[in-house]
Amino acid sequence: MAIQxxxxxxxxxxxxxxxxxxxxxxxxxxxxxFEGQWVMALVRSPHAHARIARINTxxxxxxxxxxxxxxxxxxxxxxxxxPGMAPIAPPALAHDRVYYxxxxxxxxxxxxxxxxxxxxxxxxxxxxPLPALSNAExxxxxxxxxHPSLGTNVVDRVQYESGAGRGALAAxxxxxxxxxxxxxxxxxxxxxxxxxxxYDPQNQTLLVYHATQxxxxxxxxxxxxxxxxxxxxxxxxxxxxxxxxxxxxxYPEEALVTYCAVHFQRPxxxxxxxxxxxxxxxxxxEQIHHVELGxxxxxxxxxxxxxxxxxxxxxxxxxxxxxxxxxRNLPGPYRIPHLAINGAAVLTNKVPQAPYRGAGRPQxxxxxxxxxxxxxxxxxxxxxxxxxxxxxxxxxxxYRTGIPDAMxxxxxxxxxxxxxxxxxxxxxxxxxxxxxxxxGIRLGLGVANYVxxxxxxGFEGVRLxxxxxxxxxxxxxxTGQGQGHRTALAQIAADTLQLPLDRITxxxxxxxxxxxxxxxxxxxxxxxxxxxxxxxxEGFIAKAKDWAARALEAHVDDIIFQDGRFSVQGVPSVSxxxxxxARKIAPSGEMLIHEDYFGxxxxxxxxxxxGMIVRVDERTADIRIERYVIVHDGGTIVNPLLANxxxxxxxxxxxxxxxxxxxxxxEDGQPLTTSFLDYRLPGAVESPDIEIHHRDYPAPSNPAGxxxxxxxxxxxxxxxxxxxxxxxxxxxxLKLDFAPVTPGRLFQALEEKGGFQ
Amino acid sequence: MVPITLTVNGVxxxxxxxxxxxxxxxxxxxxxxxxxxxxxEQGVCGACTVLLDGRPARSCxxxxxxASGCEITTVEGLAKDGVLHPVQEAFWQEHALQCGFCTPGFxxxxxxxxxxxxxxxxxxxxxxxxxxxCRCTGYQHIVNAVERAATxxxxxxxxxxxxx
Numbered sequence: 001m002a003i004q005x006x007x008x009x010x011x012x013x014x015x016x017x018x019x020x021x022x023x024x025x026x027x028x029x030x031x032x033x034f035e036g037q038w039v040m041a042l043v044r045s046p047h048a049h050a051r052i053a054r055i056n057t058x059x060x061x062x063x064x065x066x067x068x069x070x071x072x073x074x075x076x077x078x079x080x081x082x083p084g085m086a087p088i089a090p091p092a093l094a095h096d097r098v099y100y101x102x103x104x105x106x107x108x109x110x111x112x113x114x115x116x117x118x119x120x121x122x123x124x125x126x127x128x129p130l131p132a133l134s135n136a137e138x139x140x141x142x143x144x145x146x147h148p149s150l151g152t153n154v155v156d157r158v159q160y161e162s163g164a165g166r167g168a169l170a171a172x173x174x175x176x177x178x179x180x181x182x183x184x185x186x187x188x189x190x191x192x193x194x195x196x197x198x199y200d201p202q203n204q205t206l207l208v209y210h211a212t213q214x215x216x217x218x219x220x221x222x223x224x225x226x227x228x229x230x231x232x233x234x235x236x237x238x239x240x241x242x243x244x245x246x247x248x249x250x251y252p253e254e255a256l257v258t259y260c261a262v263h264f265q266r267p268x269x270x271x272x273x274x275x276x277x278x279x280x281x282x283x284x285x286e287q288i289h290h291v292e293l294g295x296x297x298x299x300x301x302x303x304x305x306x307x308x309x310x311x312x313x314x315x316x317x318x319x320x321x322x323x324x325x326x327x328r329n330l331p332g333p334y335r336i337p338h339l340a341i342n343g344a345a346v347l348t349n350k351v352p353q354a355p356y357r358g359a360g361r362p363q364x365x366x367x368x369x370x371x372x373x374x375x376x377x378x379x380x381x382x383x384x385x386x387x388x389x390x391x392x393x394x395x396x397x398x399y400r401t402g403i404p405d406a407m408x409x410x411x412x413x414x415x416x417x418x419x420x421x422x423x424x425x426x427x428x429x430x431x432x433x434x435x436x437x438x439x440g441i442r443l444g445l446g447v448a449n450y451v452x453x454x455x456x457x458g459f460e461g462v463r464l465x466x467x468x469x470x471x472x473x474x475x476x477x478x479t480g481q482g483q484g485h486r487t488a489l490a491q492i493a494a495d496t497l498q499l500p501l502d503r504i505t506x507x508x509x510x511x512x513x514x515x516x517x518x519x520x521x522x523x524x525x526x527x528x529x530x531x532x533x534x535x536x537x538e539g540f541i542a543k544a545k546d547w548a549a550r551a552l553e554a555h556v557d558d559i560i561f562q563d564g565r566f567s568v569q570g571v572p573s574v575s576x577x578x579x580x581x582a583r584k585i586a587p588s589g590e591m592l593i594h595e596d597y598f599g600x601x602x603x604x605x606x607x608x609x610x611g612m613i614v615r616v617d618e619r620t621a622d623i624r625i626e627r628y629v630i631v632h633d634g635g636t637i638v639n640p641l642l643a644n645x646x647x648x649x650x651x652x653x654x655x656x657x658x659x660x661x662x663x664x665x666x667e668d669g670q671p672l673t674t675s676f677l678d679y680r681l682p683g684a685v686e687s688p689d690i691e692i693h694h695r696d697y698p699a700p701s702n703p704a705g706x707x708x709x710x711x712x713x714x715x716x717x718x719x720x721x722x723x724x725x726x727x728x729x730x731x732x733x734l735k736l737d738f739a740p741v742t743p744g745r746l747f748q749a750l751e752e753k754g755g756f757q
Numbered sequence: 758m759v760p761i762t763l764t765v766n767g768v769x770x771x772x773x774x775x776x777x778x779x780x781x782x783x784x785x786x787x788x789x790x791x792x793x794x795x796x797x798e799q800g801v802c803g804a805c806t807v808l809l810d811g812r813p814a815r816s817c818x819x820x821x822x823x824a825s826g827c828e829i830t831t832v833e834g835l836a837k838d839g840v841l842h843p844v845q846e847a848f849w850q851e852h853a854l855q856c857g858f859c860t861p862g863f864x865x866x867x868x869x870x871x872x873x874x875x876x877x878x879x880x881x882x883x884x885x886x887x888x889x890x891c892r893c894t895g896y897q898h899i900v901n902a903v904e905r906a907a908t909x910x911x912x913x914x915x916x917x918x919x920x921x
Contacts, residue, residue: 014850021857022845024792024832028858031791112786114777190796190804190858190892241794241858242892274797482856482893641852645894649855652895676801676890684886684896689879713895 008491008501012641015487016501026239029194029211034267037196038067040257041116041270043106043123044279045098048132048349048669049146052096052125055106060122065115068264069123070107070256071095078259083224084217084250087155088147090315092225092255098127099146099314100349101671102279104252109260109268132349132669136311137288140346146314147347155312156320156345158327162402168303168338172294176375181738182363182718184286184311184663185656187356188681189481191241192277195254196269197261204228208235208258213248214519215509216477221250222258230511233258237509243481244653245355246282248521249318253280278674282354283663284322285739286311287363293371294338299379299386303338306330306367310353312345317352319345322360325453329364329715331401333413333451333607334372334390339402349669355521357653358714361452366739369448369719373726374735383723384421387449391417408451408605411697416631417449419693420609423629429613437731442616443626446724448716449609452523452634454708456603460528462536463514463595464493466544468586470579472497472504477517478529479509483710484642485525489533491638492704496537498564499578514595523708526638527604527699530706536596543594548576551584602701606708608632610651610716612688614724618756621747623659623725625688632692635699635707647713648690654717656682658740729753761825765790766834774821781805781816784831792832792861796890803889806862807831813869813888832861835868843909844868844902853902855893863889867903875911879904 020026057069072078072093081089094105106123110116133139133146139153146153169175196209206228212218215235223230240247253270261268272280287310294303308326312319323345330341345353376386391413392399399408424445433443463475474493478485486506494501507513518528541561548566549556558569567575576584585592613627630647637643660680664672673679698705718739725741726734732753738745750756758773765788774783779798784790784807796804798817805817808830835842844867847853854860863886870877870885877885882903883896891899 014852017857018849018854019841021854021860022832022841022848022864023836024790024861026857027791028794030795031785033786114775188892190802190856190890191794192796239857242856244892273795274799274802482854482858484852484855645852645855645898648895648897649893650895652897653892675799676797677799681890681892682895683890684883684900687883687896689897689900690895 008494009638011491011639013487013491013501013639014641015484016490017484017486028191028239028241029196029209030271032196032209032238034196034198037267037269038109039111039113039116039269040260041108041113041120042104043120043125045094045101045103045105047098047127047129048101048134049130050098050127051130052094052098052105053128054126056124057106060108060119063115063119063122065111066108066119068109069119070260071105082250082252082255083221085316088150088315089250090252092252092259100351101669102351104256107256134348134350134665134667134669136309136346136348139348140309140344153347154344155316155347156323158324158341158343160327160339160341160403163338165338165340166305169292169294169305172302173297174295174378176293176295176371176378178291178371178374179737180289180291180367180370182285182287182366183738183740184283185356185661186278186281186283186663186679187244187246188277189242189244189247192272192274193247193251193253193281194271195257196267197258198267199261199265201265204232206233206258206262208233209238210235211240211247212237213243213479213481213521214517215479215511216517217519218254219511222254225255226258226262235511237479240479240481244357245359245521247481248519249282249354274676275674278671278679280351282317283313283351284353284356285363285657287326289367291367291371293375295375295379297379299381299389301334301336301390304330304336304368305340307342310343310345311348311350313348313350313352315352317354319353321355322353325360326363328403328406328453329361330367331403332365332368333392333449334368335392336402350665357650358711359522361711361715362654362718365448365450365715366719369716370722373723384426384447387417387447388414391449406453409700410605411607411633413449413607416607416633416695417609420447420611420629420631423691423693424611442618442728444614444616444724444726444728445611446614446720446727447609447611448720448723450607450715452606452708452712452715453603454522454606455524455527455600457601458518458528459597459599460518460525460532461514461516461595461597462529462532463593464536464540466578466582466585466592468582470503470577470582472499472578474504474506474533475510475513476508476529477514478520478525480520483520483525483646484639485529488526488638488642489529492530492533493537496534497541497578523710526706527600527702527708528598530638531702531704532596532598534704535598536594539596540594543592544581547581547585547592551576551581600702604635604699604701604707606634606712608712610720612720612724614728616725616728618750621743621750623743623746625655628688628690630690630692631695632712633695633697634709634712635696636705637694637696643709644692646709647692650711650713651690651717652682652687654714655687655721658718658721660740660742662740662742759822761822763824763827763829765829766831776820776822778821779817780819780821780824783821784816790831790833794858794861796859801890802859803866804859804862806865806889808865808869813866832864835864842868843906843913844871847902847906847909851898851902851905853894853899859889859891863891863899867906871903871907871910875907877907
């Protein structure tokens with residue numbers, strides 16, 4: 001296996017990023033300080049919906065250390081809608097109305113954050129409160145319309161129908177109906193959002209350090225908002241402390257910081273705090289589904305009919321992607337001949353929705369998996385059996401789900417499920433479960449299957465440059481937030497260029513380093529930038545051969561590249577490695593650079609099965625996870641250490657949204673969970689050790705066979721937790737229809753079943 | 758402004774601070790030790806954990822004036838002479854960090870924990886880390902790393918003893 005030993009791809013290499021990070025030497029936006037910078041703090045709306053009568057900023061302006069107090073009453077330019085959010089975008093600062101608690105109303109620029117926050121408290125805003133919309137299904141009735149220019153609160157509808165649609169229900173032996181809900185969750189990356197900007201008046205250029213998932217999109221938005229050329233705006237994402245989707249879109253702070261930097265010709269920095277992360281960073285998941293599942297007596301699925309409402313908050317955010325992706329994920333890995341899906345994204349007076357890790361995939365799978373459990377109960381069938389019966393078989397691949405452009409193309413879903421059940425040892429568990437119940441201990445098993453649909457649009461690029469010392473600099477626009485791209489992309493390039501890993505340096509997220517880019521979200525970076533690294537590497541070698549031909553005084557067609565060396569065919573004794581080639585190029589003053597792109601309109605389809613065993617304390621409704629097993633397909637794996645990190649990390653995040661995390665709003669739109677004390681993230685004690693079994697079926701739709709892995713873990717989490725808890729109380733007929741199932745919610749549900757017995 | 762002295766990573770600093778300034782802000786803004794991160798400023802997430810006279814403390818809930826005269830160790834003080842501390846080495850090898858933002862707090866907590874618990878069980882490690890939040894890793898690799906660091910430290914110690 002000499003070839004495998006030489007390949008960097010597939011090796012669990014510890015990350016090149018980490019030597020700096022473990023020493024606290026990583027530079028995040030909040031660590032970057034410009035000479036003479038002013039710090040921004042914001043006055044945010046305390047009302048979910050109100051008219052702004054007037055704002056008095058006099059006292060704030062007089063405070064020593066305050067340089068400016070900005071409102072859009074005075075600064076009409078800041079009333080303009082933010083770019084990149086159709087069909088209705090918020091202004092940078094609210095001027096006549098506020099639509100959610102946390103919406104920015106005034107900006108303070110001061111010497112430091114202490115003074116800026118003092119000043120923020122001195123700003124007097126007189127509000128006339130208005131009734132707030134806090135229920136999406138009611139808001140969809142349009143009895144009161146939030147944004148009259150839209151004419152409706154339903155900002156987007158998604159409709160899919162396949163086969164005979166709803167009509168097929170009549171032909172089914174049974175129709176199982178349910179209303180299933182998902183609570184609102186918040187991504188909460190450990191680093192809050194932040195941005196710092198420095199304007200150079202002489203060159204009329206703006207340098208922006210931005211905790212963003214996409215530097216090129218940020219560059220476009222900033223240039224558009226400021227009326228500058230893109231070439232005048234350089235956006236750098238330094239270390240980004242987690243993103244999970246919510247550092248990807250349009251936010252008022254981006255417009256405010258960059259606008260003020262240009263206007264005042266002063267460096268401006270805003271580093272958001274945790275409270276702001278709860279009040280203003282876009283949220284996700286909140287939906288209500290009315291579902292009808294047609295099923296035959298033998299357990300065969302006939303039709304899925306689902307009408308759902310997504311509480312999209314006050315503005316689109318990126319929520320429309322979420323509700324559309326939900327629809328596309330409703331069939332899961334199951335064969336459902338007839339579909340009728342009707343989803344609405346509805347505006348309310350809450351923080352806007354935007355894609356958060358999973359972005360509709362967990363919602364879609366939650367529905368089908370929960371409905372399979374309900375159907376099994378109705379038919380008196382085993383929950384395992386009904387899944388086995390309906391999983392798409394390998395002989396049916398490629399399989400069209402009935403949703404346009406969704407065609408599963410690889411793998412073996414039933415085998416993965418079977419492997420999972422064997423790993424869990426189902427029959428042994430059932431015996432243990434029965435024995436434990438005799439002792440008053442409740443154990444429950446949850447299982448769920450999923451498909452992880454990734455990428456499927458756009459492109460990503462890689463630019464390679466040979467440095468004078470023979471190292472290769474690899475740049476990409478696919479800005480990471482901790483995934484380990486600098487290592488993974490270097491592994492791919494190292495194989496193509498036949499170089500040791502430490503001879504390749506990866507720079508991600510700098511618009512000056514590569515012309516175009518889309519960014520890191522939707523588990524797309526290995527698929528796009530990974531393939532681009534290979535394509536660019538091949539082009540880079542071709543250009544290098546030109547230089548080698550000159551240096552070796554031969555025809556380029558006679559140059560061969562082997563074992564990291566360029567030589568003339570038939571004369572292996574005379575050769576150049578990359579460092580020697582670099583020295584030959586140096587005197588010319590020219591540079592060896594190649595930039596290339598990879599694009600694909602076909603998604604990749606990873607898949608897998610999760611199984612978990614919970615232990616529930618019937619008195620306290622405390623849910624502990626005893627065991628968690630995953631069978632996971634992620635295509636060709638570049639670095640198993642990083643892939644496991646993604647799967648485990650995603651799973652535990654999912655356990656948060658299944659067990660602990662819920663953004664609770666009062667009926668008048670007040671967020672009630674605005675700190676880590678009220679909104680509980682999973683900690684080390686609650687989180688399980690997870691067993692992962694890999695099944696790596698290469699993706700047929702891209703040359704390297706990569707698939708997404710970032711969302712695999714989080715997709716089945718809410719479905720599987722509810723399923724496991726129900727299984728623990730199967731004898732009591734417990735039915736759960738809301739995720740998360742917090743101890744409080746479970747306690748209530750058990751009370752309805754007669755409480756502790 | 759109030760005069761204080763802080764000994765940070767073995768270096769003594771005389772500083773003038775406002776009474777309300779947080780220790781974390783003074784470390785970051787006055788001493789430019791930005792490895793100490795602010796994750797919540799509510800004392801929950803633990804990203805800002807430093808050792809204050811040898812014990813883990815939330816630098817976001819500690820006023821700099823109350824730390825006057827104290828010895829403080831930050832993440833920048835863990836490595837000695839360019840050699841990483843065993844917890845740093847183990848976090849790196851075990852892929853115990855992704856975005857790295859929470860990492861300094863975990864490292865300080867883990868380093869202190871292992872001083873008093875040379876051979877911990879996984880559940881004891883999880884308990885010890887329960888005051889630190891990580892949103893990326895799901896903790897499993899962090900627990901692996903602390904186990905590995907414990908081994909490195911034990912083997913280092915026995916090595917040192919056998920050399921004596």
